[in-house]
Amino acid sequence: MSRSLSAGRRSDRRPGQTTRKVLDAGLDELRESSYANLTMRAVATRAGVSAASAYTYFPSKSALVAAVYLRFLRDLPLRGNASDTTKTRVSATMRDMALVVAEEPELTAACGAALMADDPAVKPLREQIGEEVSRRIGAALGPGWPRAVHSTLQMTFAGALMTARFLTYQQIAGQLDEAVNLILGTSVT
Numbered sequence: 001m002s003r004s005l006s007a008g009r010r011s012d013r014r015p016g017q018t019t020r021k022v023l024d025a026g027l028d029e030l031r032e033s034s035y036a037n038l039t040m041r042a043v044a045t046r047a048g049v050s051a052a053s054a055y056t057y058f059p060s061k062s063a064l065v066a067a068v069y070l071r072f073l074r075d076l077p078l079r080g081n082a083s084d085t086t087k088t089r090v091s092a093t094m095r096d097m098a099l100v101v102a103e104e105p106e107l108t109a110a111c112g113a114a115l116m117a118d119d120p121a122v123k124p125l126r127e128q129i130g131e132e133v134s135r136r137i138g139a140a141l142g143p144g145w146p147r148a149v150h151s152t153l154q155m156t157f158a159g160a161l162m163t164a165r166f167l168t169y170q171q172i173a174g175q176l177d178e179a180v181n182l183i184l185g186t187s188v189t
Contacts, residue, residue: 015057021047022054023071026064027107035065035110063121065114068107070125072100073132080139087184093140094157094176097133102169112164133157152183 025047029038038061044054058064076096079089101107115126137153156179160172167175 018047018049018053019057019067021049022057022064023068026058026061027068030065030068030106030110031104034106035061035113038065038110040064059121060117060119062114062117062119063125065107065110066122066125066129069101069111069115070129070132073097073129073136076100076136078136078139080142082142086141087180089140089142090137090153090184091177091180093136094153094160094180095173097136097157098160098173098176099169108164108169112161115161130154130158149183153180156180156183 022043026038026043029043029046040054040058040061041051043061043064044051047054054064058067079093079096081089084092101111114122115129134150134154137150137157141150141153156176160176160179163172163175
């Protein structure tokens with residue numbers, strides 16, 4: 001699996017450094033403004049790179065925001081502690097992923113808009129986000145679980161994110177806990 005956060009390709013001597021600068025600048029811009037007012041030019045200026053360079057790595061603001069969300073997901077701790085019950089690990093993982101941007105309203109709104117955007121540049125990032133969610137759920141479940149359980153949990157999480165415009169993230173996290181209990185059953189430890 002590629003660990004790249006950029007949606008574009010470029011032969012650059014320091015692509016990782018440029019990508020980080022643009023991601024950091026994009027996050028700072030979102031924290032000070034809104035997704036509607038976010039421009040790649042402003043992000044590029046803040047990052048100290050040319051607009052062409054920023055667009056090379058992130059062809060749209062939706063791709064940039066999706067990459068910011070992916071970075072937040074990847075920075076979460078994995079819940080694989082064998083001393084915890086499976087339900088505890090899976091619930092904590094689902095909660096962590098649901099609440100990762102909950103404290104930042106502009107980022108939350110931007111992530112929702114960006115991930116739902118009909119933007120070809122977002123597609124590879126959505127796939128990477130899906131892979132990351134799958135990896136985290138798999139680590140929390142541990143070995144021996146049927147594929148159907150894993151995919152049901154993954155679909156439950158994806159569906160939960162769709163309710164973000166109607167429920168608070170705390171409500172979503174609570175409903176995810178209830179869903180984990182139903183999916184894994186009351187006797188699972």
